[in-house]
Amino acid sequence: xxxxxxxxxxxxxxxxxxxxxxxxxxxxxxxxxxxxxxxxxxxxxxxxxxxxxxxxxxxxxxxxxxxxxxxxxxxxxxxxxxxxxxxxxxxxxxxxxxxxxxxxxxxxxxxxxxxxxxxxxxxxxxxxxxxxxxxxxxxxxxxxxxxxxxxxxxxxxxxxxxxxxxxxxxxxxxxxxxxxxxxxxxxxxxxxxxxxxxxxxxxxxxxxxxxxxxxxxxxxxxxxxxxxxxxxxx
Amino acid sequence: xxxxxxxxxxxxxxxxxxxxxxxxxxxxxxxxxxxxxxxxxxxxxxxxxxxxxxxxxxxxxxxxxxxxxxxxxxxxxxxxxxxxxxxxxxxxxxxxxxxxxxxxxxxxxxxxxxxxxxxxxxxxxxxxxxxxxxxxxxxxxxxxxxxxxxxxxxxxxxxxxxxxxxxxxxxxxxxxxxxxxxxxxxxxxxxxxxxxxxxxxxxxxxxxxxxxxxxxxxxxxxxxxxxxxxxxxx
Numbered sequence: 001x002x003x004x005x006x007x008x009x010x011x012x013x014x015x016x017x018x019x020x021x022x023x024x025x026x027x028x029x030x031x032x033x034x035x036x037x038x039x040x041x042x043x044x045x046x047x048x049x050x051x052x053x054x055x056x057x058x059x060x061x062x063x064x065x066x067x068x069x070x071x072x073x074x075x076x077x078x079x080x081x082x083x084x085x086x087x088x089x090x091x092x093x094x095x096x097x098x099x100x101x102x103x104x105x106x107x108x109x110x111x112x113x114x115x116x117x118x119x120x121x122x123x124x125x126x127x128x129x130x131x132x133x134x135x136x137x138x139x140x141x142x143x144x145x146x147x148x149x150x151x152x153x154x155x156x157x158x159x160x161x162x163x164x165x166x167x168x169x170x171x172x173x174x175x176x177x178x179x180x181x182x183x184x185x186x187x188x189x190x191x192x193x194x195x196x197x198x199x200x201x202x203x204x205x206x207x208x209x210x211x212x213x214x215x216x217x218x219x220x221x222x223x224x225x226x227x228x229x230x231x232x233x234x
Numbered sequence: 235x236x237x238x239x240x241x242x243x244x245x246x247x248x249x250x251x252x253x254x255x256x257x258x259x260x261x262x263x264x265x266x267x268x269x270x271x272x273x274x275x276x277x278x279x280x281x282x283x284x285x286x287x288x289x290x291x292x293x294x295x296x297x298x299x300x301x302x303x304x305x306x307x308x309x310x311x312x313x314x315x316x317x318x319x320x321x322x323x324x325x326x327x328x329x330x331x332x333x334x335x336x337x338x339x340x341x342x343x344x345x346x347x348x349x350x351x352x353x354x355x356x357x358x359x360x361x362x363x364x365x366x367x368x369x370x371x372x373x374x375x376x377x378x379x380x381x382x383x384x385x386x387x388x389x390x391x392x393x394x395x396x397x398x399x400x401x402x403x404x405x406x407x408x409x410x411x412x413x414x415x416x417x418x419x420x421x422x423x424x425x426x427x428x429x430x431x432x433x434x435x436x437x438x439x440x441x442x443x444x445x446x447x448x449x450x451x452x453x454x455x456x457x458x459x460x461x462x463x464x465x466x467x468x
Contacts, residue, residue: 021369065416082420082421082423082424091373095258095366095373128359135325135369136329146379152386181342182301190316
């Protein structure tokens with residue numbers, strides 16, 4: 001095993017650490033991966049891979065820009081993404097053991113790090129902590145993005161409460177009744193609102209046929225409630 | 235190795251497949267994991283783990299509801315999340331080899347699947363495809379969420395173009411000049427806009443001291459451009 005990280009500058013290491021997949025890795029794990037990685041210059045216009053080829057490796061772009069595109073039936077290019085420095089690409093295709101869904105071509109002179117599935121699997125066998133570290137950093141990042149989306153998609157309280165109630169209802173139309181499995185204060189907390197807001201939202205659902213008695217809830221018309229959730233209010 | 239999935243109903247299997255971590259796993263991989271998992275009923279009010287305990291396992295809630303909370307210095311509970319059926323929790327803590335950041339308590343009678351770090355590592359060693367499958371499904375889901383966030387955070391075109399230009403500029407104040415590494419049509423595509431929209435956006439940045447001649451760009455005042463990106467326009 002090589003000591004240190006061959007061919008990688010301190011900026012490269014910083015770029016690797018900034019990639020979600022590698023965020024939680026130890027120096028030792030990063031060294032192991034760098035040991036099986038190939039770092040090479042790529043000239044402007046060079047093809048990195050073609051659509052439908054087996055995805056047996058993935059890429060980290062250290063310098064330069066790479067375009068990902070599909071070939072249309074008429075033979076023209078539809079650019080789906082342009083990858084910039086310190087971004088990884090094709091990892092989802094490789095891990096899912098599939099084919100590259102797009103073509104990749106360098107649009108500037110570039111420097112690319114390639115990791116093959118086989119080299120990667122060898123590292124995983126050598127050090128359990130690599131899989132754990134990667135799963136950990138992806139899990140943390142997923143959690144963060146889900147929270148961000150929840151904050152961006154702030155629906156009004158009545159809609160959020162209606163969507164929550166629908167989770168306890170069967171599919172289909174008609175009516176439903178059920179008991180909330182826990183108290184309203186906790187239900188409110190789950191939805192990120194104050195208990196008073198939750199109660200006011202419930203009151204606003206009454207004209208839609210939602211009736212509550214303590215923890216017992218009855219919904220007169222499930223499809224009306226679904227429509228209400230999906231319709232943005234003013 | 236057991237044949238089939240002991241203690242798991244067809245609904246349980248469907249719930250496992252719906253969890254991001256397990257979405258891409260083969261039946262064989264799911265069987266391996268189920269073979270080292272513990273499925274048990276948990277009574278309402280039972281504690282699953284305490285804040286600051288070593289995170290040596292993670293959980294999939296098959297039925298019921300579980301609250302995650304912190305103890306405040308005054309000894310009261312601050313609920314941070316309520317987990318519902320078919321959700322996993324504590325996996326980020328386990329993979330990152332840390333401590334549980336919260337306490338977990340069942341708020342209803344529940345049925346919980348537990349996977350220990352040790353059992354999990356054993357499965358990873360037994361079948362390379364498990365780590366690949368999990369990394370694949372998390373990568374796909376990350377990509378999907380990032381796209382969703384980009385769509386939710388639609389900034390006006392001039393702000394998006396300004397943010398793109400700033401990626402080529404040094405930190406700090408003052409002025410900067412550089413050449414775009416690829417043509418404006420591709421730059422527009424990267425930002426998900428038509429080339430005409432990109433050109434109109436560039437024109438709108440001119441009063442801010444952004445000048446373009448072909449691919450050459452000069453920015454008179456970096457901090458003014460940064461302010462512009464961060465200020466929502468009407």
